[in-house]
Amino acid sequence: MDYHAIDLHGKLSLISEKWSPRVVAEVNDYxxxxxxxxxxxxxxxxxxxxxxxxxxSGEMTIxxxxxxxxxxxxxxxxxxxxxxxxPRAAAxxxxxxxxxRGVRNTGDAGGERTAENDVxx
Amino acid sequence: MDYHAIDLHGKLSLISEKWSPRVVAEVNDYxxxxxxxxxxxxxxxxxxxxxxxxxxSGEMTIxxxxxxxxxxxxxxxxxxxxxxxxPRAAAxxxxxxxxxRGVRNTGDAGGERTAENDVxx
Numbered sequence: 001m002d003y004h005a006i007d008l009h010g011k012l013s014l015i016s017e018k019w020s021p022r023v024v025a026e027v028n029d030y031x032x033x034x035x036x037x038x039x040x041x042x043x044x045x046x047x048x049x050x051x052x053x054x055x056x057s058g059e060m061t062i063x064x065x066x067x068x069x070x071x072x073x074x075x076x077x078x079x080x081x082x083x084x085x086x087p088r089a090a091a092x093x094x095x096x097x098x099x100x101r102g103v104r105n106t107g108d109a110g111g112e113r114t115a116e117n118d119v120x121x
Numbered sequence: 122m123d124y125h126a127i128d129l130h131g132k133l134s135l136i137s138e139k140w141s142p143r144v145v146a147e148v149n150d151y152x153x154x155x156x157x158x159x160x161x162x163x164x165x166x167x168x169x170x171x172x173x174x175x176x177x178s179g180e181m182t183i184x185x186x187x188x189x190x191x192x193x194x195x196x197x198x199x200x201x202x203x204x205x206x207x208p209r210a211a212a213x214x215x216x217x218x219x220x221x222r223g224v225r226n227t228g229d230a231g232g233e234r235t236a237e238n239d240v241x242x
Binding site for chain 1: 124125126127128129130145146147148149151153170171172173175177185188189190191192193195196197198199202219220221
């Protein structure tokens, strides 16, 4: 057994690339990921799963086709499966994501913003 | 669609009872729960699932039969399925839990510390 705490801000300090989620833990077949984000991501959806966003520092907005939600430190939101969304951060922001193992960051959209999956830190 | 952020500390302020997890969100069939804890809980295990603990404020220790891990604000730990553990907090502590819907807080132990399940705030 490994009895070491997972320090989220310590793990975040190891991430330099933006929009590249890194896995820090698994709960059954779900993964807890951390990411640094800044700027606009791409519009996409995940038809097979909900997706949790929790802001650890900074502020982000999740755009929807008919609205948006802004998340500040200590705030979270669950994007329902199948709903198109576009994450955005005006300035540097650090987030925690929770979703099943294997979910692609760009969902149905794919393309050049697709990050390598299942990369642990 | 409900475009309201879930403010974890705001939700925590609605909880008075200790050791009674309250649901704040679902991700597919998983639930995000918040709890205020203080003192010793009971030894138990969950044979069917891992369980994530994330400390939002204060400090807690998870005792195992052969060791322990202490978690401070911003630190997390995943207790593997089937492993006996006993959560403890010397002073007031607020935590976020993640586990599949329907998991009983006292696991196999049951007893008087068993909280009502699936209570949302």
